[in-house]
Amino acid sequence: MSAKPCARCETLPDALPDAGRLVVWLPLAHTGTKLAAALAEQGFASSWVGAEDRLDIEFAAGQLGSLSRAVEAGLSGVELRAARALCLSPDREPTVRDVHRVMPVTQLLGLAQSQWIVNLLAEDRLTSHFQPIVHAEDPSRIFAHEALLRGRRPDGTLVAPGLLFDAATQCDLLFQLDVKARMSALRQAAANQITSHLFVNFSPAAIYDPAFCLQRTVATAREVGIESERVVFEVIESSHCADVEHVRRILEHYRGHGFRVALDDVGAGYSGLNLMHQLRPDFIKLDTELIRGVDREPYKAAIAHKVLQLARELGVETVCEGIETLGELDWVQSHGANYVQGFLIARPSATAFVALPAVPTAAPASALPSTAWSPLGSSPGPLFGRAAPERRQAIDTRPPTDAGLGP
Numbered sequence: 001m002s003a004k005p006c007a008r009c010e011t012l013p014d015a016l017p018d019a020g021r022l023v024v025w026l027p028l029a030h031t032g033t034k035l036a037a038a039l040a041e042q043g044f045a046s047s048w049v050g051a052e053d054r055l056d057i058e059f060a061a062g063q064l065g066s067l068s069r070a071v072e073a074g075l076s077g078v079e080l081r082a083a084r085a086l087c088l089s090p091d092r093e094p095t096v097r098d099v100h101r102v103m104p105v106t107q108l109l110g111l112a113q114s115q116w117i118v119n120l121l122a123e124d125r126l127t128s129h130f131q132p133i134v135h136a137e138d139p140s141r142i143f144a145h146e147a148l149l150r151g152r153r154p155d156g157t158l159v160a161p162g163l164l165f166d167a168a169t170q171c172d173l174l175f176q177l178d179v180k181a182r183m184s185a186l187r188q189a190a191a192n193q194i195t196s197h198l199f200v201n202f203s204p205a206a207i208y209d210p211a212f213c214l215q216r217t218v219a220t221a222r223e224v225g226i227e228s229e230r231v232v233f234e235v236i237e238s239s240h241c242a243d244v245e246h247v248r249r250i251l252e253h254y255r256g257h258g259f260r261v262a263l264d265d266v267g268a269g270y271s272g273l274n275l276m277h278q279l280r281p282d283f284i285k286l287d288t289e290l291i292r293g294v295d296r297e298p299y300k301a302a303i304a305h306k307v308l309q310l311a312r313e314l315g316v317e318t319v320c321e322g323i324e325t326l327g328e329l330d331w332v333q334s335h336g337a338n339y340v341q342g343f344l345i346a347r348p349s350a351t352a353f354v355a356l357p358a359v360p361t362a363a364p365a366s367a368l369p370s371t372a373w374s375p376l377g378s379s380p381g382p383l384f385g386r387a388a389p390e391r392r393q394a395i396d397t398r399p400p401t402d403a404g405l406g407p
Contacts, residue, residue: 009175009206009213012122014101016112019061020089024071024105025054027082031075038074042066058090068112071105080106087112103172110170117167117177120159125152126180128188129348132356133199133319136337139329139359143339144197144232147185148348175213178206182217186231190224192352199232199262204246210253218257228258232283235263244278251279262319267307276316284311286337288322295327308335329359 026032029048032055036046039057044067046057059067064087075083083105086094111118120126130145151159168177185200207213221231233254235247251261262283263275267290276284286307294300304320311318320332323342332340346353 009179009208010216012118012173012176013111013171015118016064016087016115017089018064019059020087021092022057022059022064022067022071022108023054023086023088023094024057025052025084025102027053027079029053031079031083035071035074039067039070042070044070064112068109072109075105085109106170107172110167110172114167114171117164117171117173120151120164121173121176121180124180125154126150126184127152127158127350128181128185129350130189130192130194130352131341131348132346132353133197133339133341134345134356136320136333136340139340139345140356142196142353142356144199145189145194145352146199146234146341147189147201149181149184149201174203175206175208178203179213179216183220186217186220186224186226189352190226194352195230196352197230197232198226199234201234201236201264202250203236204243204250207246207250210250214250214253221259229260232260232262234283234285235261235281244275247275248279251281264321267303273307273310276310276314281316283317283319285319285321285341291320291322291328291332291342292324293328295325295331301331304332305335308332308337312336326359 024035026035029050032048032053035055036048039046044057044059044063046055048055057067057071072080081104084102085105085108086098086102087108088094088098127150128147129150130147132142133144133146135141135143149161149164151161151164153159164177165174168174182200182202185198189198202217221228233251235251254261260282261279262285263279263281264285265287266273266276266284267287275281284307286304290300290304290307292300294304308318317338318336319339319341320328320337321341323329323332323340323344325344328342329340329344344359346356
């Protein structure tokens with residue numbers, strides 16, 4: 001039986017009109033007067049409908065983006081959170097039939113400024129790159145690949161995952177992006193004939209009810225022929241989990257279908273350690289910032305040592321990510337990490353890794369160069385950066401424009 005689509009997760013909003021009327025319901029008449037004056041300075045005509053506490057703003061073809069920015073600049077944060085909006089075609093008045101289309105003004109303004117993300121999702125312009133996770137004691141042996149989300153512009157250039165998730169959050173499209181990202185990871189892994197384990201990221205905030213919202217993900221894994229025991233679903237930003245019981249239900253659902261689960265960012269704060277006993281993951285990934293320079297900074301070393309020791313005692317396998325120097329690799333190897341990941345081993349690639357060369361023996365920490373050895377022939381450069389997790393690393397940091405990413 002095929003999985004039923006989740007209306008919340010897989011339905012995209014209607015395209016906004018190129019020209020028409022922006023209707024904004026505001027908390028106070030004073031707010032409407034203030035906004036109308038600010039918009040008039042930008043050349044936008046508006047009219048106040050006092051009986052409904054609403055401001056009607058006309059916009060011509062191609063003006064919706066600049067209008068949305070003017071509205072955003074003309075209201076305070078409190079006013080923006082309280083306002084509701086509707087976008088109509090020219091000469092239309094709002095009716096009771098439009099009630100279901102009224103949305104928070106922040107969401108509509110996000111859609112107006114980031115229509116490119118709607119187009120990208122509608123056209124399935126998502127792909128996955130893969131970074132190997134290797135055995136710590138022998139980094140030439142691949143244990144798994146982590147699927148890392150990328151967007152594609154119409155010209156084929158890549159869009160950074162951070163831009164995708166920022167735009168999706170602003171437009172209330174995180175549900176749609178996250179489910180498509182999971183499906184892309186599974187399909188791309190199958191297309192690349194990956195036979196190792198596969199780590200697939202997901203956001204608990206993008207799942208309402210796991211029994212319903214995850215049907216398509218489970219069905220996709222079966223459809224492409226990836227055995228469930230090879231798939232590890234990784235909770236992203238686990239240190240920010242607000243509803244632990246919700247996350248527990250999601251992980252139980254995945255485990256019920258034979259998948260394994262992982263927590264990332266462990267060591268970033270007390271919450272990560274607390275989640276270990278609450279969620280009982282199969283894997284934990286030590287926070288990149290904790291691992292960076294762990295061989296040179298005693299404070300980080302003490303924390304990482306205790307996390308690795310605790311995981312061993314609980315029977316949880318560990319992945320140290322963000323390995324960039326031989327000193328870091330040598331330290332995590334000597335402290336019992338199970339697996340490692342990072343630019344020292346390999347950068348993310350559009351194709352799967354079949355084999356990796358052996359990593360040279362580490363020199364004493366004091367003799368290590370400041371840059372990482374790379375089996376791919378180049379040291380980590382500014383293209384990826386060093387200060388943020390992979391899902392936030394830049395491929396193309398230019399905010400896409402609707403003109404550049406339109407149909």
